[in-house]
Amino acid sequence: MGAFVISKRYNDEYKFVFTSRKGKIVFTSLSYELKFECEEDIEKFKAAIETAAFLKFKSSGGKFYFKLIVSGNHFATSRKYTTSLRLQKGIDEIVRYGSISEILDFSGNDFVFIA
Numbered sequence: 055m056g057a058f059v060i061s062k063r064y065n066d067e068y069k070f071v072f073t074s075r076k077g078k079i080v081f082t083s084l085s086y087e088l089k090f091e092c093e094e095d096i097e098k099f100k101a102a103i104e105t106a107a108f109l110k111f112k113s114s115g116g117k118f119y120f121k122l123i124v125s126g127n128h129f130a131t132s133r134k135y136t137t138s139l140r141l142q143k144g145i146d147e148i149v150r151y152g153s154i155s156e157i158l159d160f161s162g163n164d165f166v167f168i169a
Contacts, residue, residue, distance in 0.1 A: 055075060056148070056155045057155050058073075058156070058158065060089065060093070060157065061160045062161045072155070074147050075151070079133050096157055110141065118138050119134050132144060
């Protein structure tokens with residue numbers, strides 16, 4: 055099962071990533087000014103995962119990635135994949151485990167398990 059991991063960016067804003075069962079980052083969220091906004095958006099995503107859209111792209115360097123759209127808004131961007139099959143496997147992992155994944159908070163000095 056994957057996990058949502060909350061952390062701070064270099065500019066003190068918050069973000070979260072969804073990691074696969076093997077610990078690889080699948081996607082990274084947009085920036086948030088407050089940590090509770092991260093937590094709220096994760097919960098909203100978990101509840102609306104069936105309606106999420108995955109827009110697939112190919113970069114100029116030949117790598118594949120997707121943008122995650124939830125309720126008509128850009129929610130997150132995936133890492134770059136070498137093949138379209140690996141991209142699809144990343145999407146499948148989100149669909150399969152996203153709604154039941156735990157939330158881990160690494161934004162402060164102490165590790166916090168949220169859900």
